[in-house]
Amino acid sequence: MITKRFPSPRLSRRHFLAGSGAITMAVTHPVFAQAKEMATTSFGGVWGTAYKETILDPFQKATGTTVKLKMGAPAEWLTNGIVTRRRPDIDVLMLPYPQSIQAVMQDLSVSLSEKDIPNLANVERVWIDQYDGTAVGLDYVxxxxxxxxxxxxxxxxxxxxxxxxxxxxxxxxxxxxxxxxxxxxxxxxxxxxxxxxxxxxxxxxxxxxxxxxxxxxxxxxxxxxxxxxxxxxxxxxxxxxxxxxxxxxxxxxxxxxxxxxxxVGMVSYHVAKNAANKAAAMEFINFALAKEQQVNFCSKLIAGPVIKGAELIGKAKERVPPLDRLVVFDxxxxxxxxxxxxxxxxxxxxx
CATH class of the missing domain: 3.40.190.10 (Periplasmic binding protein-like II)
Structure with a gap:
C-alpha cells in the first residue's frame, strides 16, 4: 500500500494566490485583553474571501485586537520570516506546503500547546505532528x-x-x-x-x-x-x-x-519565535480552530476541517473526501x- 491512512473526518480545498501588499482590518476579543494587535498572512481570491467572511470578520466582532493582514505569496512570507527572525514583522505565518515544512526546518516558530491554544486538543494529530508540534493546520485539500x-x-x-x-x-x-x-x-x-x-x-x-x-x-x-x-x-x-x-x-x-x-495539501499557522504579539497570535489560532469557524470556513471553501467532529454542510459534505482517502508524505x-x-x-x- 502506498497510502498512509488516518481515521475518519473529510477533505478537499484550494491554492488561491492573489495580489500583494498589506491591508489592515480591525478585530475584537476580550479574553486576552492585553493583546492589541498582530500581523498574519493570507491568500486573496476566493480563498481570501471565504477566510475573511468566516474567520477574520467574526474574530473582529469578538476581539479588541487589530489584525494586520499581509497579502502576497508564500515564498515572500517565508523569506520575510527568515530575514526578520530576530524582530519579526509577521506574528503568525500562514503557509502552505512546501513553505510550511521549510519554516519548520528553519526553526522559525514556537512549539504550540493546549495551554495557549485549548482547541489544539480537538485537532487530528497528523495536522500537528508533521510540523513537530511547532505549527497546526487550518484546513486541508x-x-x-x-x-x-x-x-x-x-x-x-x-x-x-x-x-x-x-x-x-x-x-x-x-x-x-x-x-x-x-x-x-x-x-x-x-x-x-x-x-x-x-x-x-x-x-x-x-x-x-x-x-x-x-x-x-x-x-x-x-x-x-x-x-x-x-x-x-x-x-x-x-x-x-x-x-x-x-x-x-x-x-x-x-x-x-x-x-x-x-x-493532501494544507495551510498551517506558525507563530514566530520572537513575535511581539504572541498572546494575540495564540488567541487568533484558537479562534480559527473552534468548531463554528472550522465548519463555516471549510464548508464555504469545500475544504477539509482539521478538528474532530466538525460536520461539513452543503455541497462540501459530499465533495470533501474522508481522511482515510488521503496520502500524506514526508x-x-x-x-x-x-x-x-x-x-x-x-x-x-x-x-
Missing part, C-alpha cells in the same frame, strides 16, 4: 484529477491509468513551480517502487508519461480554459476548486479521487533537494 467526463477515452480508476496510450496528448499536469507538481512526482515514485526518499522511479515514470502530456500548466485560468475548450481531457494533481466550479456552471467536469488515494525528505529536483524536472520531464 485533496489532490486528484479534474476530468471532462464526456471526453475521457476510458475510465480513470487508478493513478496508473494515466500512463495508458489512450491518453496520448490528452493530459495536463502542473509545472514544477505550481501546486500539485511535487505531489505528482512523489505519487509517480510510489506507484513505481520508490518514495519521497527515492524519486528515481518517479522521474523515469514521468518521462514515460511525457507522450500523454500536452500541457504543463503554469497558473492562472489555464486549468479551466483547457478543460472547457476540450484541449485536454484531464488535469492530473489538481485540487477540487476548478472542477467543481465548472461543474456548478453546468460543464461535464468532475473531480476524481482514485483508488490509491489523494495527495515533505522533509523533499524540501532540502527542491532546487536540484526542479532543474531535473525541467531538464528531463519537460524537455
Amino acid at each position: 485533496a489532490y486528484g484529477i479534474s476530468a471532462r467526463m464526456d471526453l475521457l477515452p476510458k475510465p480513470l480508476k487508478s493513478w496508473k491509468d494515466l500512463w495508458d496510450p489512450a491518453f496520448e496528448q490528452k493530459l495536463a499536469v502542473p509545472a514544477i513551480t505550481q501546486a500539485g507538481a511535487w505531489e505528482l512526482l512523489v505519487m509517480a515514485s510510489k506507484l513505481h517502487g520508490g518514495d519521497e526518499k527515492n524519486l528515481e522511479p518517479g522521474f523515469q515514470a514521468l518521462k514515460r508519461l511525457r507522450p500523454n502530456i500536452k500541457k504543463f500548466i503554469g497558473g492562472g485560468n489555464e486549468h479551466a480554459q483547457l478543460l472547457e475548450a476540450g484541449e485536454v481531457v484531464a488535469v492530473a494533481m489538481s485540487t477540487n476548486t476548478t472542477p467543481y466550479a465548472l461543474q456548478d456552471a453546468g460543464r461535464p467536469v468532475d473531480f476524481l479521487v482514485l483508488e490509491e488515494g489523494s495527495m 515533505w522533509k525528505a523533499l524540501a532540502p533537494r527542491m532546487p536540484e529536483l526542479s532543474e531535473r524536472w525541467n531538464r528531463e520531464v519537460v524537455a
Whole structure:
C-alpha cells in the first residue's frame, strides 16, 4: 500500500494566490485583553474571501485586537520570516506546503500547546505532528484529477491509468513551480517502487508519461480554459476548486479521487519565535480552530476541517473526501533537494 491512512473526518480545498501588499482590518476579543494587535498572512481570491467572511470578520466582532493582514505569496512570507527572525514583522505565518515544512526546518516558530491554544486538543494529530508540534493546520485539500467526463477515452480508476496510450496528448499536469507538481512526482515514485526518499522511479515514470502530456500548466485560468475548450481531457494533481466550479456552471467536469488515494495539501499557522504579539497570535489560532469557524470556513471553501467532529454542510459534505482517502508524505525528505529536483524536472520531464 502506498497510502498512509488516518481515521475518519473529510477533505478537499484550494491554492488561491492573489495580489500583494498589506491591508489592515480591525478585530475584537476580550479574553486576552492585553493583546492589541498582530500581523498574519493570507491568500486573496476566493480563498481570501471565504477566510475573511468566516474567520477574520467574526474574530473582529469578538476581539479588541487589530489584525494586520499581509497579502502576497508564500515564498515572500517565508523569506520575510527568515530575514526578520530576530524582530519579526509577521506574528503568525500562514503557509502552505512546501513553505510550511521549510519554516519548520528553519526553526522559525514556537512549539504550540493546549495551554495557549485549548482547541489544539480537538485537532487530528497528523495536522500537528508533521510540523513537530511547532505549527497546526487550518484546513486541508485533496489532490486528484479534474476530468471532462464526456471526453475521457476510458475510465480513470487508478493513478496508473494515466500512463495508458489512450491518453496520448490528452493530459495536463502542473509545472514544477505550481501546486500539485511535487505531489505528482512523489505519487509517480510510489506507484513505481520508490518514495519521497527515492524519486528515481518517479522521474523515469514521468518521462514515460511525457507522450500523454500536452500541457504543463503554469497558473492562472489555464486549468479551466483547457478543460472547457476540450484541449485536454484531464488535469492530473489538481485540487477540487476548478472542477467543481465548472461543474456548478453546468460543464461535464468532475473531480476524481482514485483508488490509491489523494495527495493532501494544507495551510498551517506558525507563530514566530520572537513575535511581539504572541498572546494575540495564540488567541487568533484558537479562534480559527473552534468548531463554528472550522465548519463555516471549510464548508464555504469545500475544504477539509482539521478538528474532530466538525460536520461539513452543503455541497462540501459530499465533495470533501474522508481522511482515510488521503496520502500524506514526508515533505522533509523533499524540501532540502527542491532546487536540484526542479532543474531535473525541467531538464528531463519537460524537455
